[in-house]
Amino acid sequence: MFNRVFYFFPFQLLLNNIKRNHILLLCWFVLFSAVTGHLGKFLGIPYLFLDPEYLQKVNFLSFMIVGITISGFAIAFHITSYIVESHQYTFLASHKKPFITFSINNSLIPIIFLITYIAQIVKFQSSNEYAISRSILFDIVGLLTGYILMILILYTYFWFTNKDIFKILASRVDKQLKVTVPATRAKAMQKLRGSTDPKNKVRYFIGSRLKFRPVRFIAFDKHELTQVFDQNHLNLVLIEFLIFVLLLIIGIFRDHEVFQIPAAASAVLLLTIVIMFSGAFSYWFGSWAPTMVISIVIVLNVLFKQGLFKIEYEAIGLDYSTAPAEYNLDAIDYNASDSIVTHDHIQTEKILVNWRAKFGEEKPKMILVCASGGGLRSALWTYNVLQYVDSLTKGEFTNHTMLMTGASGGLIGSAFFRELKLRQLEGEVDPYDKDYLRQISADNLNPIIFSLLVNDLFVRLQRFYYDGKTYIKDRGYSFEEQLNFNTKGVLDKPLISYKAHESEAEIPMLMITPTIINDGRKLFISSQHVAYMNSGNLVADKSFDKLAEGIDFRRFFKQQGADSLRFLSALRMGASFPYITPNITLPSEPPLEIMDSGITDNFGISDALRFLYAFRTWIAENTSGVLLISVRDSEKEIEILSRQNLSLTEKVVTPIQSVYDNFANLQSVANDSKIEYAKSWFNNELDVITFQYIPTYDPLVQNPQDVKRASLNWRLTSREKQNVIYSINSVNNQKAVGRLQTLLK
Numbered sequence: 001m002f003n004r005v006f007y008f009f010p011f012q013l014l015l016n017n018i019k020r021n022h023i024l025l026l027c028w029f030v031l032f033s034a035v036t037g038h039l040g041k042f043l044g045i046p047y048l049f050l051d052p053e054y055l056q057k058v059n060f061l062s063f064m065i066v067g068i069t070i071s072g073f074a075i076a077f078h079i080t081s082y083i084v085e086s087h088q089y090t091f092l093a094s095h096k097k098p099f100i101t102f103s104i105n106n107s108l109i110p111i112i113f114l115i116t117y118i119a120q121i122v123k124f125q126s127s128n129e130y131a132i133s134r135s136i137l138f139d140i141v142g143l144l145t146g147y148i149l150m151i152l153i154l155y156t157y158f159w160f161t162n163k164d165i166f167k168i169l170a171s172r173v174d175k176q177l178k179v180t181v182p183a184t185r186a187k188a189m190q191k192l193r194g195s196t197d198p199k200n201k202v203r204y205f206i207g208s209r210l211k212f213r214p215v216r217f218i219a220f221d222k223h224e225l226t227q228v229f230d231q232n233h234l235n236l237v238l239i240e241f242l243i244f245v246l247l248l249i250i251g252i253f254r255d256h257e258v259f260q261i262p263a264a265a266s267a268v269l270l271l272t273i274v275i276m277f278s279g280a281f282s283y284w285f286g287s288w289a290p291t292m293v294i295s296i297v298i299v300l301n302v303l304f305k306q307g308l309f310k311i312e313y314e315a316i317g318l319d320y321s322t323a324p325a326e327y328n329l330d331a332i333d334y335n336a337s338d339s340i341v342t343h344d345h346i347q348t349e350k351i352l353v354n355w356r357a358k359f360g361e362e363k364p365k366m367i368l369v370c371a372s373g374g375g376l377r378s379a380l381w382t383y384n385v386l387q388y389v390d391s392l393t394k395g396e397f398t399n400h401t402m403l404m405t406g407a408s409g410g411l412i413g414s415a416f417f418r419e420l421k422l423r424q425l426e427g428e429v430d431p432y433d434k435d436y437l438r439q440i441s442a443d444n445l446n447p448i449i450f451s452l453l454v455n456d457l458f459v460r461l462q463r464f465y466y467d468g469k470t471y472i473k474d475r476g477y478s479f480e481e482q483l484n485f486n487t488k489g490v491l492d493k494p495l496i497s498y499k500a501h502e503s504e505a506e507i508p509m510l511m512i513t514p515t516i517i518n519d520g521r522k523l524f525i526s527s528q529h530v531a532y533m534n535s536g537n538l539v540a541d542k543s544f545d546k547l548a549e550g551i552d553f554r555r556f557f558k559q560q561g562a563d564s565l566r567f568l569s570a571l572r573m574g575a576s577f578p579y580i581t582p583n584i585t586l587p588s589e590p591p592l593e594i595m596d597s598g599i600t601d602n603f604g605i606s607d608a609l610r611f612l613y614a615f616r617t618w619i620a621e622n623t624s625g626v627l628l629i630s631v632r633d634s635e636k637e638i639e640i641l642s643r644q645n646l647s648l649t650e651k652v653v654t655p656i657q658s659v660y661d662n663f664a665n666l667q668s669v670a671n672d673s674k675i676e677y678a679k680s681w682f683n684n685e686l687d688v689i690t691f692q693y694i695p696t697y698d699p700l701v702q703n704p705q706d707v708k709r710a711s712l713n714w715r716l717t718s719r720e721k722q723n724v725i726y727s728i729n730s731v732n733n734q735k736a737v738g739r740l741q742t743l744l745k
Helices: 002-006 009-019 022-035 045-050 060-088 090-094 098-105 108-128 133-161 165-176 185-192 222-252 263-305 329-335 338-359 375-392 396-400 408-425 435-440 446-456 475-486 495-503 567-573 605-614 616-622 648-661 663-681 718-729 731-744
Strands: 204-206 212-214 365-371 401-406 463-466 469-472 522-524 550-552 584-586 592-595 625-632 686-692
Touching: 002 009, 009 022, 009 060, 009 098, 009 108, 009 204, 022 045, 022 060, 022 108, 022 263, 045 108, 045 263, 060 098, 060 108, 060 133, 060 263, 090 098, 098 133, 098 204, 108 133, 222 263, 222 446, 263 446, 329 550, 338 495, 338 616, 365 375, 365 396, 365 408, 365 605, 375 396, 375 408, 375 435, 375 625, 375 718, 375 731, 396 401, 396 408, 396 731, 401 408, 401 605, 408 435, 408 567, 446 475, 475 567, 495 567, 567 584, 605 616, 605 625, 605 663, 625 731, 663 686, 686 731, 718 731
Parallel strands: 365 401, 365 625, 522 550, 625 686
Antiparallel strands: 204 212, 463 469, 584 592
16 A cells, blocks of 8 residues: 555655745645635735636636636646656656646646635635525636636647657657558557666556556667657647747737736736746756756846836826936925925915805814725725715715825725715715715726736836826736726826815815835825925924925926826825835936835824924814814724744744734824824814724624624725625714714714
8 A cells, every 4th residue: 555655656746846846836835825815814815716806796707717727827837847857757658648647647736726726715705705505606617617628728739749659669660660560559669668667666657547557667768758758848838838928918908808817817827927937947957947047037137237127117197208307305405495385385275264164154173084094995994984974964074174184095085085076066976876885996906916917027018198198008007097997987187187176175185195215205296285294384493404204296296297197196106005006106316216105104194283283373263173084994902912932933023023013003103192292282172083994793694703804905805895884883983973973063
């Protein structure tokens, strides 16, 4: 029994993969970790595989596409393994279809993965998507249909093209017999029988008809063996090349929704390319493959350093063909000079006067809305809160709101609600329609991942025109286009288009404040000039060298067309999630790299307080107080976790991980200190009302154990969407609603 197991070909192939093919095993490990929930669960990566979405639906077709890509990945795994390992198993050359025989015996890992994946799909769909058994069955059938379809297509090709050693030797035997006797396989093999292969220990294998068979060792001429395996290798490398070309062709049609495959499928394609290149390098460079890979990485690093490969992501609407804006200390100081700050302060005070005029003689409460970042989860939660409280107050909430700040998804949700309120004034829409919750929470990840795969990593050739200027179609463009599609195009307008509406106080001012990673300052993006955000006082205090906290985007990039900036690009600048929505580079010297607003303040509170401080005298005299509305996509008070019996690895990463895990908490503590201090310098009432997204149990559709926090992602499952929306009904949030209504009255 031991011999049958240990010298069994599938087991020997598994051992060889463990010994040598670490890249292949790493790719499988990534897939196993993703589908079992051990990789990026906080970011929602497992849900991309367990709930793949295609054309805004999760169904037979979406799972079939994922099945096709996983099958292609498994076949690429077989191809690469065959290229690397087949020369060790010379008995394969005597079989009619050596690669197919190899693949069957190399299928242990793919089969285990497929079984694991199906089990996880059943578990997830039944508990998270509330899917019925029939629906789950269709999903599984779709996955298997795609998997089997890909196998049939590729292996049909292999069946008719792969040669065995008999086909090569037959012509030689024919010549020797002078075609007097037909050359049969038996006669050719009889000539070759003899000694056993001393190098290999494979004694049993699974044949092409799925039968358990013993290995018959045959001595072959080395040249003849080389012909067999080289022919198969070249055939398989050709398949890899064709797959890569097909991927690029699909990228050309990326703007058509039908070509935007599920994010999970795109991720699998990326892994497929990784192992395909691994196999190609092994074939062409042999034992020199690792050295060649390292050499190529070093060369590419040098070329990037020299600027030969320049990859930048542009803000749509800006003019990158003009002379860049000079970004230096003198320019920063000039834009924060006393005269400019005073000018902007006077202009915004006119907006405050217009806002005040809406309420008659009675002094109103002023509302400042601060929405936290958190991807699509935060966008949905913010819109849900604003829609809910504005509906309850019959529009008075938005009427009292002067400013909206925040980060990432939270600000996208605020911007979407503000735009719909503007259109409500024009009699076009009803912002309380529940369909808008579906729009703001629609998938925005598939096109991003697909663009990352087919364009950003390989070819950046496609371009498009916007307002007479040319830009590259990258994943930043894909993010904007998908957000534009989801929201029915209502946010697709230039930044300056909001200026008049804000000036007349028809809608609240909205300020996007991404971080300039060159020096840590803020970029204040608004349809108004807001230089006063750099300094709390109208005239800067000269008693010490105070650093300017940021720059006014519209003024600083005036010559580069700041007013024409696409508003969707402005929102993207405030939501630059690392590796997903890329950092935007602005036309300046040196080029400014812009990253997520959440780096400096993920909750927008510091910006709201900076605005309040700049106009503290006017606001104190003309209002009955300020309501600071904090819309958080996370719980403010979190449980303190115990860190005992840590492993060696955990001890190494814990210091860094602790900082990352507590980043939001650090900002919350700092913001609370700022609010406490603000109450000492603001001569009026300052109340803080907090709405927190905390997973809440809905007794009508959930079991208590199903209540889980939505992932930080640009893709939400049905359960996550429902959970986010229902959280407004939690005890704490309902108390916040009641307090808000009381204070407004």
